[in-house]
Amino acid sequence: MAVETTEINHITGEMSGLACKPAKRFGFIKYLAVFLIVTVLFAFLQQLLMPKYMHGIVEGAMIAEYYQEEKDHNVIFVGDCELYENISPAVLWEEYGINSYIRGSAQQLIWQSYYLMEETLKYEHPEVMVFNVLSMKYDVPQNEAYNRMTLDGMRWSMSKVRDIQASMTEEESFAEYVFPILRYHSRITQLEQDDVTYLFRKDPVTFNGYYMRVDVKAAENVPTGRPLGDYRFGDNAYKYLEMMAQLCEKEGVELVLVKAPSLYPYWYDEWDEQMVQFAKDHDLKYYNLLNVTDEMGLDFSQDTYDGGLHLNLSGAEKMAHYFGKILQEDCGVTSRRGEEKLEKAWEEKIAAYEAEIARQEANLKE
Template identity: 25%
Template sequence: MQDFKYFKKIISKNILFMMILVLLLVGVSERIVNLMVANDSYVLDRNKSIFRILREPENSVDIIVLGDSLGMTSISPMAWWGDYGMTGYVCGQTGQRMQEAFHMLQAAYETQSPKLVILETNMVFRCKNLSSEVKDCLGEIGYRYIPIFQGHDIWKSILSEKQYPAENYKGFAFRCETVPYEQGEYMQKNDQKEEISKIVSFYLEKIRKLCEKNGTKLLLVSTPSPINCNYARHNSIEAYAREKGLDFLDLNLKTEEIGINWKTDSLDNGDHLNYSGADKVTRYLGNYLTQNYTFPDHRGEKTYRTWDKEYKIYEQKAVREMKVIRKAG
């Protein structure tokens, strides 16, 4: 009996210790998040979007884009602002996985009420082995609820005064190098389907339900990428979209309509688009969005004056970079 009481006492102390530790971590995490939102120069480039979206005024972003580097280099929300007054933000990460996208969207919903979420589909087929994916899922849950685990390196940056400054164009990544894609047609029609892993399917469904819960439309988009896209992947996404009643736009089947020239619009042998290709894709997608969805035109509204200022900076850079691309081409 005494042994039982002793072990019960030890267990109670351990539980109490863990509760206090968690409370301390949560408290410190809140300060870490506030610090990183206020100054993302201390944040590694890959994680900047999750803090920058929190810096946007509440309920000011109408379109959230999720995705890996394909989404970041192919879709430019500032161009939508210039053409239509639509507000968007690319909540992307290099190599973003579906579980990261889900927690990114959760974070965005804390301050925003988007009318549309665009999910760039390349990450649907980004999956490690099952054990690694399960480990990453647990890690993402920890990052979500105790952000200090994600931001622990910020202390090294602060103490060493090492910063990672980067321009902010609402999550869009300007890429202006040109390395042509020269391998010919890559979307050859067939009946094959590439398997979507169970982990990815699980989080894809969580994203769909999260959008549904918040009254947000979900649009699946495959941006042009000969290296990453093929008809087997198209068929799998199309089947999922049909099953769930979602819209799916595969821009790999519309490169002629978009005007993609793989000699001038490819960043790196057909893996990503450069700014020239992204501008074409963004404008085509913007036209599609205005024809199929309804978004307010915020241009001229007092609360969106910063968008006008940021757009002028974006436009100046866009003109400069297009000259560089044309000269290289």
């Protein structure tokens, strides 16, 4: 009898154990389901609230566009608006067979350019990297809005982490880069059609990083620079320029420094001298294209769309024509004409490029 009771207890015990297991499993499943739903909802809302930069201020979409590219360029330009508005990669391809890309965004600071270089070199190994030196004038983080336009588009990597840390202004927080919804949550009351249209897709806003403008606004009464108390570039800016030189040397990539031919912000002779000296000290090439605007054939009554700050299409094509020659003759960048895959890709890109020219010209006529 005693044996029977024990057996019965044993069996019921097992049965209750069996009864418990599904309950526990269900408990786990329901929490897992909540976790998944909340995560998906969180991700969806974050995606919805992130600015799309598809119209108006499109600069915020530029950095992310690079990841859609076939990463096999001869030349990578890194810098601010003086690059992404001033040189046309399409002309570099058409005239010199140079497959180039511009990794630039608005007011891209030197440390941002450095980390973009570092990141780019993880994806590809170009012959030359061209850096526009205007951002040497900034030694400390400047503006959250511009930071966002550069950093939000970057893919997560240690380069991005270090870039954020180097770029954050006092009011910014790292957590808001990790979870951008914390920064953009207030857009919930300002959502537009674009936020829905471009929720899961993006249209290209550049042509290999080049931001095209065909309109003209002549440069008139361009102000000269006000005298400065101290013309020496900051230590932080120098630190990153030095790091760029070391990175390129280590990777076996030629670093070329340029000052793009924009009339404003003013480029001081004292600044130019420092760049000349730096290039000399580090055995780098430095081209101040402001000194050769006539040779390039730039006409600031025709070749700028905002009074000399940036070049328009006509100006950008002239600069590409001029600088392509430098890249090929001085830097030995090879022509890749004849590479079937590349030819085909550029054929499509140039068709889009020309369609955009036609669209903008038609708009202007209207």
